[in-house]
Amino acid sequence: xxxxxxxxxxxxxxxxxxxxxxxxxxxxxxxxxxxxxxxxxxxxxxxxxxxxxxxxxxxxxxxxxxxxxxxxxxxxxxxxxxxxxxxxxxxxxxxxxxxxxxxxxxxxxxxxxxxxxxxxxxxxxxxxxxxxxxxxxxxxxxxxxxxxxxxxxxxxxxxxxxxxxxxxxxxxxxxxxxxxxxxxxxxxxxxxxxxxxxxxxxxxxxxxxxxxxxxxxxxxxxxxxxxxxxxxxxxxxxxxxxxxxxxxxxxxxxxxxxxxxxxxxxxxxxxxxxxxxxxxxxxxxxxxxxxxxxxxxxxxxxxxxxxxxxxxxxxxxxxxxxxxxxxxxxxxxxxxxxxxxxxxxxxxxxxxxxxxxxxxxxxxxxxxxxxxxxxxxxxxxxxxxxxxxxxxxxxxxxxxxxxxxxxxxxxxxxxxxxxxxxxxxxxxxxxxxxxxxxxxxxxxxxxxxxxxxxxxxxxxxxxxxxxxxxxxxxxxxxxxxxxxxxxxxxxxxxxxxxxxxxxxxxxxxxxxxxxxxxxxxxxxxxxxxxxxxxxxxxxxxxxxxxxxxxxxxxxxxxxxxxxxxxxxxxxxxxxxxxxxxxxxxxxxxxxxxxxxxxxxxxxxxxxxxxxxxxxxxxxxxxxxxxxxxxxxxxxxxxxxxxxxxxxxxxxxxxxxxxxxxxxxxx
Numbered sequence: 001x002x003x004x005x006x007x008x009x010x011x012x013x014x015x016x017x018x019x020x021x022x023x024x025x026x027x028x029x030x031x032x033x034x035x036x037x038x039x040x041x042x043x044x045x046x047x048x049x050x051x052x053x054x055x056x057x058x059x060x061x062x063x064x065x066x067x068x069x070x071x072x073x074x075x076x077x078x079x080x081x082x083x084x085x086x087x088x089x090x091x092x093x094x095x096x097x098x099x100x101x102x103x104x105x106x107x108x109x110x111x112x113x114x115x116x117x118x119x120x121x122x123x124x125x126x127x128x129x130x131x132x133x134x135x136x137x138x139x140x141x142x143x144x145x146x147x148x149x150x151x152x153x154x155x156x157x158x159x160x161x162x163x164x165x166x167x168x169x170x171x172x173x174x175x176x177x178x179x180x181x182x183x184x185x186x187x188x189x190x191x192x193x194x195x196x197x198x199x200x201x202x203x204x205x206x207x208x209x210x211x212x213x214x215x216x217x218x219x220x221x222x223x224x225x226x227x228x229x230x231x232x233x234x235x236x237x238x239x240x241x242x243x244x245x246x247x248x249x250x251x252x253x254x255x256x257x258x259x260x261x262x263x264x265x266x267x268x269x270x271x272x273x274x275x276x277x278x279x280x281x282x283x284x285x286x287x288x289x290x291x292x293x294x295x296x297x298x299x300x301x302x303x304x305x306x307x308x309x310x311x312x313x314x315x316x317x318x319x320x321x322x323x324x325x326x327x328x329x330x331x332x333x334x335x336x337x338x339x340x341x342x343x344x345x346x347x348x349x350x351x352x353x354x355x356x357x358x359x360x361x362x363x364x365x366x367x368x369x370x371x372x373x374x375x376x377x378x379x380x381x382x383x384x385x386x387x388x389x390x391x392x393x394x395x396x397x398x399x400x401x402x403x404x405x406x407x408x409x410x411x412x413x414x415x416x417x418x419x420x421x422x423x424x425x426x427x428x429x430x431x432x433x434x435x436x437x438x439x440x441x442x443x444x445x446x447x448x449x450x451x452x453x454x455x456x457x458x459x460x461x462x463x464x465x466x467x468x469x470x471x472x473x474x475x476x477x478x479x480x481x482x483x484x485x486x487x488x489x490x491x492x493x494x495x496x497x498x499x500x501x502x503x504x505x506x507x508x509x510x511x512x513x514x515x516x517x518x519x520x521x522x523x524x525x526x527x528x529x530x531x532x533x534x535x536x537x538x539x540x541x542x543x544x545x546x547x548x549x550x551x552x553x554x555x556x557x558x559x560x561x562x563x564x565x566x567x568x569x570x571x572x573x574x575x576x577x578x579x580x581x582x583x584x585x586x587x588x589x590x591x592x593x594x595x596x597x598x599x600x601x602x603x604x605x606x607x608x609x610x611x612x613x614x615x616x617x618x619x620x621x622x623x624x625x626x627x628x629x630x631x632x633x634x635x636x637x638x639x640x641x642x643x644x645x646x647x648x649x650x651x652x653x654x655x656x657x658x659x660x661x662x663x664x665x666x
Contacts, residue, residue, distance in 0.1 A: 005309070011026050016439075017402065021436055041055060057274055089216050092212060096213065098113075108175060115178060132172075135176075143221050153182075160187070166197055183218050183221060185203065204246065229281070251273065254267050258303070337368060389415070393432070414450075444467035448463035466500070481494060482539075491547065545569060546573065
């Protein structure tokens, strides 16, 4: 992670809005200065050096743009800033100009090379070395007033009329054009004879100047000394638009013909980030066409459509200043957008490159919002790695739509849920919940998905409960956890899981059967935790309580309250199992069907035992059995029993069997 991103993170606050994290770049007490970003850039690579140039240019144009330094009054502030830009631009092009001067074939061409970095003294020395004293004297006054420039324009026109241009070297003609304030094109002449013809050429292209030096000519010699920066920018932009300037402001990686890892079929139309920044500056002061979407396109900024880190950072810093009501207008970077008749096509191509169908459905109509989301999605997508996925979450927090933020952040925590534990003290868990404001419920939902992948149904259901996804947890309980516990007769995990669905009274014991029973009695005063609980989780809940309570029966004394509760549970289970047998049994999985039959067998046995005890008591008291209750005993046969149990209970419920049983006193 670059230091510039670390610096931006330090000034960014992640907050929660309706349970969904979102990021806001803080501007209080002060916003991030572009100069601080420039200092944080690592310049050990060519890309890093060019990135630093971008931050430095932004700092020069916008940082402290509303506050003249000490000793500079407001009237001269614009001129001071122009001088600052001139010094910056001179350093920017110095090395290229010196290499050009060393390779120049004539004193005049060498002078042009020196002039392309505003090195007027060396340009004059080169001309003096070539014994062109007159031109050296004039170059010493380059960038002069209107009178001087007009005189040279008149002189050049006279030379053209007299067919003198054909007798001059291109380098000499170019210097005179620069002296006249013309930095674009030297117009020739098609004379009647070959000896009178003079070619028309672009000054920058003729002497292999790059766009930075071509713009520097406008900054130093094209506009007047007292004119503002934006006029030089407009002059260069007009020359490109009208075809007088052949040298286009292409990015450094295209100039160097570097392989950026993709086939860019529109390489010639790319524009350098520095030129884009200049246009944004001028657009806020003049009627100059500029489009922030083009300026911050990753193809222009970094050279690859999927490398959007710098473009993302630039957008966020620009946006923070734009939205800060306390910020001075001079410090705000213009963010113009241009949309016309091709808006629909632009929107379609814009979205198809980086966004899924989900994104297209929730995209906002604002071009700036769309641009911010595009850059955010593009940059975050490149961070889906084990090392940087938490940074990707931080980036996703900058999306404009809450639905999109939730969608992408959940996707990431699901993808990397196996790399951390959901415990206080785990560095990843603490960072996600505290620094990134990711809800713990999202993390538990991700852990549940991981548990499902691992085949651990109990852990899956436990995390689903903690994720407040009770319906899904109930489904896992009924389909897997409950049946496994019943079949294996290991009921402790089921007891533990049930506590997540039903609240435990504050005055109840915290462990064991008593705790579970007290939870059950307290639960009767609450509504169902999920839909379908009565024929699902309630069956397992009541069954566990039934086992716990029957285990508390004593052979030495009769507990009427205990027996009443057992009878109540048996009645509830009978009713629920009858409904399950009628409505769900055929569609159940094998394990759930076996579990329901196991529960039904236990319930049937308890019902039969209770009925036998009841009839024995009646027989002893009245001397005969109450056969009028025979119709109620047949309800046991409607339970989902196995064939052998059904046959056994059918025999037990026969009148003759009970009469013989009671007569024998058994």
